Amino acid sequence: MEPELIRRASHGDRLAFGQLVEMHYDFIHAAAWKWTRNRADAEDVAQDVCVRLANAIRGFRGEGRFRTWLYTLVLNAVRDLARKSQRDRRNAAEWSLDPSMHSEPMHEEDMQELWTAVQTLSPKQRDAVMLVYAEGLGHGEAADVLGCSESTVSWHLHEARKRLRTILGREVA
Numbered sequence: 001m002e003p004e005l006i007r008r009a010s011h012g013d014r015l016a017f018g019q020l021v022e023m024h025y026d027f028i029h030a031a032a033w034k035w036t037r038n039r040a041d042a043e044d045v046a047q048d049v050c051v052r053l054a055n056a057i058r059g060f061r062g063e064g065r066f067r068t069w070l071y072t073l074v075l076n077a078v079r080d081l082a083r084k085s086q087r088d089r090r091n092a093a094e095w096s097l098d099p100s101m102h103s104e105p106m107h108e109e110d111m112q113e114l115w116t117a118v119q120t121l122s123p124k125q126r127d128a129v130m131l132v133y134a135e136g137l138g139h140g141e142a143a144d145v146l147g148c149s150e151s152t153v154s155w156h157l158h159e160a161r162k163r164l165r166t167i168l169g170r171e172v173a
Contacts (some may be wrong), residue, residue: 035078048077117167127157
């Protein structure tokens, strides 16, 4: 039964794919929980794996057990989540335009001056700043929106900070 579902799902049968996900969701979630030890993260990983599975199922060759292959997808999603969390913490510590993150609260006129300066940045730098700092997206999510790589988003933010320092004549926290 499972090999037939896998075959059908890999050929685009949505019903078969749904049955396959239903059959393995508890395993996916349990494996995610073992690695994350956090309910919300485990749910995020499980959902991510199900989305990844929709594309990856075409690549399953049946050379090993499906569950072993599926576990690899879970582990990769857990690793990606850990990297994203680490990157988000590092980025938040590095620079934030959110006044609640500053040790000294920014005055309203300073915030207005900062956002006015942001509007003078190049479109790519401005978009990166707005997506990451105003909208709260991670670098990866911003990269998806902008249609570029995550490292390109990081570079645009780095360049934006340098430009804002020049425009404002001071460090941007």
